[in-house]
Amino acid sequence: MSSIPSLLRDRITATPDAEAYRVPSDEGWSSLSWREVGERVRGLTLGLARLGAGPGTRVSILCSTRLEWILADLAVLSTGAATTTIYPSNTAEESAFVIADSGSTIVIAENDDQVSKIRSVRKELPGVTHVVVIDGSPADDGWVITFDSLTEAVSEGDPQAGYDEMVDAIAQDDLATLIYTSGTTGRPKGVELTHDNWLYAAGAVREIDLISGADLHFLWLPLSHSFGKLLEVVMIDAGVPTAIDGRLDRIADNLGELRPTVMAAAPRIFEKIHNTVAANVRREGGAKALIFAWAKRTGIRVVRARQRGVSVPFTTRIEYALADRLVFAKLRDRFGGRIRFFISGAAPLSQDIAEFFDAAGLTILEGYGLTESSAGSFLNRPGSVRFGTVGQPFPGTRVRIADDGEILIGGRGIMRGYHGLPEETEAALKDGWLHTGDIGELDEAGRLSITDRKKELIKTSGGKYVAPTYLEGRIKAACPYASHVFVHGDRRNYVTALVTLDMDVVRPWAEAESLPADPRELREHPRMRAEVEKAIEQVNAGEASYTTVKKFAILAEDFSVETGELTPSLKIKRKVVEERHGDVLDSFYDSPA
Structure with a gap:
């Protein structure tokens, strides 16, 4: 396949009636099949095309993590246009910068509040012809239209007309996504990622046999972030159903209700879970606190023995089995009891946190990548996790450590460049390598350890x-x-x-x-x-x-x-x-x- 829309089309052909997405509803959760996803994407694609979306154009999405974000993204890409992502927490001025710098002509906004944000800076956005609101009202001047009206406008015609031709015309090297790096310093830069960048990353995950159609993936990460976007493409490639709910205050409840097998998160979420459990036990005190502390010590002793490759003494195994029954099994139950592994990315994960979760039978696979490398470049593999590292490179990713310790990455996942910034692009992609700005080292098995940010030491x-x-x-x-x-x-x-x-x-x-x-x-x-x-x-x-x-x-x-x-x-x-x-x-x- 040559593009993300063609990947979706292949998925629909292969498993049309399998569950694709699960979303919150009044009754609890409702599901869409891949066939139903395809029908909705086709309608939205034709509607966006009528608004002018197509090859060489950009459409901004200003929305939290929900099904409509993915449907909108797939529809934008199907027209041949590229998606520009904006965090819903961005201010009006920050949003205006991204929209204007990317040259977006259409903005898809989540609700009336986000529309108001865009309207307040409309004078700075003369190139925006339409704002499409998902949950909101149209405007009398026609500048704001509703998400549903995109498909209504084409419902009288042939719903297939023109869609396949648009998808067939997309090339691997065409721009798919413009993601503006939030950065810890300076003005954001638009990272240009092609269809081939994302297809490579998804194919690499498939090659390491990480997930299968029997999994249930729970997605709450921001789709505006490259990590969330990577997960979107990976799950289409693998045919894995995804339950979507971006509400942070619902993560714990959703884990219990959905009983997923796979979830990705930033380290802050794992820290929060660990700290909440530890504080609750400490507050209760007495026997519970003593048992928890003993179980944690026992579990980490076992984890560290496994990491060193030494056998665990028989008496310790007996203690660990008891610790699991008294403490760790209850923790697993809180997450639905089916988690095969968590994936951690976007920031460094404390080894102490990783050891605690592994002791509880909730292994975290820490990975590493930049927006500039399509989010995924390294990952610990199930069964061979080495804490303190971000694992081995994805198949096809090259890595080199520079003389000053900087990590350099090469391969198909590397960005095309920074949008409109040739000097910054040349500096970042010097000598054919992506200069990550991170300091690290490789062990004898090729696993990468991140020491720190080069500029933050x-x-x-x-x-x-x-x-x-x-x-x-x-x-x-x-x-x-x-x-x-x-x-x-x-x-x-x-x-x-x-x-x-x-x-x-x-x-x-x-x-x-x-x-x-x-x-x-x-x-x-x-x-x-x-x-x-x-x-x-x-x-x-x-x-x-x-x-x-x-x-x-x-x-x-x-x-x-x-x-x-x-x-x-x-x-x-x-x-x-x-x-x-x-x-x-x-x-x-x-x-x-």
Whole structure:
């Protein structure tokens, strides 16, 4: 096949009546077959074509994760146009930049609120001819039309007319997606990804035999992010049904209801699950807390023995079986009891978190890729996971470590370039390799370990390099009450940290201990500081002296996408945090540590 729409067409031919997608409904969940998906995509394709979508054009999608996002994307691609993705959390100005820079002529918006956002910057978007609203009302001026009206406009004619011709005309090297990297610094850049980029990544997943049609995939990740988009294409290729619900507050309930076998997530979700469980057990105290702590120690002992390739003593196996019955089996049940594995990407996963989940029989396959490499380049394989690494490269992906430690990637998954930015493209694709900006190393089996971001490594005034994200992940794993940790110390004489609280986890503990529930008061309370300090000291004990955190502060408010401190994929924007909390950071160095 030569394109994503032709991949969909092949899937419909192969398994027309198999379940394709499952979505929330008034009755619980309802399903669509691949045949039904094809019918809806055809109608939307013809409607978008009548609005002017076609080869060489772009259509922006401003919408949360839901079925209509995927249907819209597949329809845009079927016209020969390319999809430009926008996070629904983006401001009007941020959205206007992406729409204008990409040259989008049509915007598909989720609801009236998103339409209002676009209308407020309409003067900056003279090239936009129509806004299509999924859940909303049309406008009298005809600029805003409804999603349903796209198919109504063609219902009187032949629903097949023209569709196959449009799909057949799409070439592998045609632009499929423009994804603007949120980035932790600077203005976003539009990454140009072709149909062949996505087809390669999906084929690589098939080649490593990761999933099958017997799986049920639960998707909540932002489809505006390259990780979510990759999962969309992978599941079409494999014929795996996907349950879709982008509501973050429904993840836990949906896992119990759907009983999926596969789910991908960013590390923050696994941290949240671990911290919630640990905090709840700690709050209950007594025998439950003692049993949980014993089970965790026993499980991690077994996991580490397996990682070293040594046999687990008989007595330890007996203890682990008991720990599984008393603790870990209950945790698996909370996730539906059928999870074969989780997939983690988009940011580094703490090894401590990975070991805990593996001990519970909920293995996390950590992977690695950039938007510039179609999201997927490396992945740990089931049965051969090595924690602390992101696994081996996808089949067909080449990797090299530069003299300065930077990871270089080559292969069919690498982007065409940055949209309208030839100098940045040349720098990123120098000498035929994608320069990732990440520092790493390869082991004897070809597994990649990420040390840190090249631009984010801290160099203390003493000349020592410190990897902040590594320390941040360890501290979060050690402190169930921490939401985010920001490690600081570049050109300073020692390392310090900012800590934010996860109030969903902290509040029940604070109420049970008769402590203030207001984070502004709680952050300075001796009990709260003692909990954070205990976690930091635990991490410090295993680190070289120059990497240890000497001082810390608990902030009154968590980092968020809305405040600009996090990217939409929940990575910390380090420069923004340094600017917003510069006074606190500077105060750490007013007196000796």
